[in-house]
Amino acid sequence: MEKTEFSEYMSFESLQLLREKNPAWRLLTAQQAPFITAFLYQKFIAENNRQIAEHELVVSLDSYINILKLGQDENFLARSAHEYLDIWTDDSHGWLRKFYPTGQDEPYFDITSQAQKAIEWLLSLKQQTFIGTESRLITVFELLHQIVERSETNPELRLAELERRKAEIDQEITRVKSGQVNLLDDTQIKERFWQAATMAREILADFRAVEQNFRDLDRSMREQIAVWDKGKGKLLASVFQEQDGISHSEQGKSFAAFWRFLMSSSSQNDFDNTLNKVLQLKPVRELSVSQNIRSIDNDWVESGSHVQETIAELSQQLRRYVDESFLEEERRIHQIVREIEGKALSVRNNPPKEWNIEIDGISPDISLPLDRPLFSPPQHPKIMDDSVVAGTEDISADALFSQVYVDKEKLKAQIAFMLQSKNELTLSQIIVRYPLELGLSELITYLVIASESNQASFFSDSSEEVFWSDDEGKGHVARIPKVLFKRA
Numbered sequence: 001m002e003k004t005e006f007s008e009y010m011s012f013e014s015l016q017l018l019r020e021k022n023p024a025w026r027l028l029t030a031q032q033a034p035f036i037t038a039f040l041y042q043k044f045i046a047e048n049n050r051q052i053a054e055h056e057l058v059v060s061l062d063s064y065i066n067i068l069k070l071g072q073d074e075n076f077l078a079r080s081a082h083e084y085l086d087i088w089t090d091d092s093h094g095w096l097r098k099f100y101p102t103g104q105d106e107p108y109f110d111i112t113s114q115a116q117k118a119i120e121w122l123l124s125l126k127q128q129t130f131i132g133t134e135s136r137l138i139t140v141f142e143l144l145h146q147i148v149e150r151s152e153t154n155p156e157l158r159l160a161e162l163e164r165r166k167a168e169i170d171q172e173i174t175r176v177k178s179g180q181v182n183l184l185d186d187t188q189i190k191e192r193f194w195q196a197a198t199m200a201r202e203i204l205a206d207f208r209a210v211e212q213n214f215r216d217l218d219r220s221m222r223e224q225i226a227v228w229d230k231g232k233g234k235l236l237a238s239v240f241q242e243q244d245g246i247s248h249s250e251q252g253k254s255f256a257a258f259w260r261f262l263m264s265s266s267s268q269n270d271f272d273n274t275l276n277k278v279l280q281l282k283p284v285r286e287l288s289v290s291q292n293i294r295s296i297d298n299d300w301v302e303s304g305s306h307v308q309e310t311i312a313e314l315s316q317q318l319r320r321y322v323d324e325s326f327l328e329e330e331r332r333i334h335q336i337v338r339e340i341e342g343k344a345l346s347v348r349n350n351p352p353k354e355w356n357i358e359i360d361g362i363s364p365d366i367s368l369p370l371d372r373p374l375f376s377p378p379q380h381p382k383i384m385d386d387s388v389v390a391g392t393e394d395i396s397a398d399a400l401f402s403q404v405y406v407d408k409e410k411l412k413a414q415i416a417f418m419l420q421s422k423n424e425l426t427l428s429q430i431i432v433r434y435p436l437e438l439g440l441s442e443l444i445t446y447l448v449i450a451s452e453s454n455q456a457s458f459f460s461d462s463s464e465e466v467f468w469s470d471d472e473g474k475g476h477v478a479r480i481p482k483v484l485f486k487r488a
Contacts (some may be wrong), residue, residue, distance in 0.1 A: 023094035023114035113208040207303035427483035436468035
């Protein structure tokens with residue numbers, strides 16, 4: 001915004017209207033703001049839940065209310081959980097969004113982007129041990145340098161800048177070879193880590209705002225279709241133009257670029273490796289690092305998928321309109337047929353004179369050449385006149401009892417039990433704790449479970465060995481790609 005726009009936005013009248021209409025401001029000034037923000041933070045933001053079923057949310061809210069009411073008077077939090085949820089989702093509050101997912105008959109809830117903004121602002125009030133001014137200043141300088149470098153159209157100036165950077169890199173290489181290595185001190189490491197963690201959490205908060213923007217566009221398209229009274233061709237042209245506008249808008253381009261970068265396997269591996277190295281540093285381990293930061297990339301993917309689902313609703317709305325138009329045409333055809341039947345009944349006993357009508361048949365006779373089946377010669381059965389006698393062969397029935405059954409749910413329970421005490425563990429560690437009783441079949445079942453689980457990852461560049469013994473005491477060893485299970 002320009003200075004004049006800020007002045008207009010921060011005027012008394014504008015702020016007065018913002019206080020009355022903005023859900024974030026209403027949440028901060030609500031009488032029960034501590035109760036509301038604490039519950040919404042625990043259920044949606046801290047656990048990164050994008051949708052919670054009504055019965056689950058009611059149970060959690062009832063339990064939370066009962067805990068807070070201990071030692072309080074009877075008028076404290078006197079409403080029921082259902083009443084609070086209804087209040088938080090109405091238009092005068094707007095802190096929760098109530099919706100029905102596809103194929104579900106039970107309502108689900110999600111926190112709105114405005115409510116999350118208010119909670120994120122409260123989180124920013126937490127007093128930090130230090131303020132990371134250096135890292136933010138470096139980020140500003142790097143962003144400005146990127147703007148200048150990537151917007152320069154003069155090849156000579158661009159080459160001069162690249163040569164300057166090359167000279168700096170060569171000087172750095174020379175200093176490192178001579179043993180002069182400039183390392184970050186503990187304060188600088190902590191400062192940069194807090195800056196990166198803050199920006200990572202802000203990206204999660206931005207997802208709900210981006211999703212809400214796309215949902216507003218979807219709502220405007222629904223309203224446009226509902227009141228459309230012109231031809232279908234003009235409406236389809238308008239819808240396609242709106243979809244192109246969404247994908248080519250600044251919001252759409254930014255999200256598409258972010259999603260491509262996030263879904264790149266090389267980017268995911270680079271992020272995981274870099275984050276693991278950072279978390280192993282001693283200054284970072286001294287900080288009280290949240291467990292959420294360890295799986296922040298998975299939270300990004302889950303949140304981004306919800307945005308993709310919202311975008312998909314735009315094309316579904318187009319298909320729904322075409323289907324509804326087809327049903328309207330079908331109802332019109334049925335109406336015309338009923339009118340014909342009514343007129344036929346009215347003249348059944350009093351037909352018009354000198355009027356005849358003939359039809360060749362009550363249904364069309366359609367014969368397509370390619371519908372004719374190919375010729376198949378008839379097969380004549382051979383009936384043998386042999387007598388059947390009881391067999392005398394002594395065949396072992398051991399093969400009927402040698403089948404191996406692997407209990408898949410039991411293996412899943414073993415993995416979940418070990419993940420209760422550890423954040424992550426490999427398949428070889430699980431097998432050490434629970435040796436393979438059924439040999440190779442049980443090992444393959446473990447691999448199938450890993451391929452079907454979102455908590456498991458395969459690392460083809462590294463391998464691990466698994467040992468087991470059969471019923472005869474003979475040892476076996478198998479070399480498999482490294483499989484890592486993570487706690488959800």
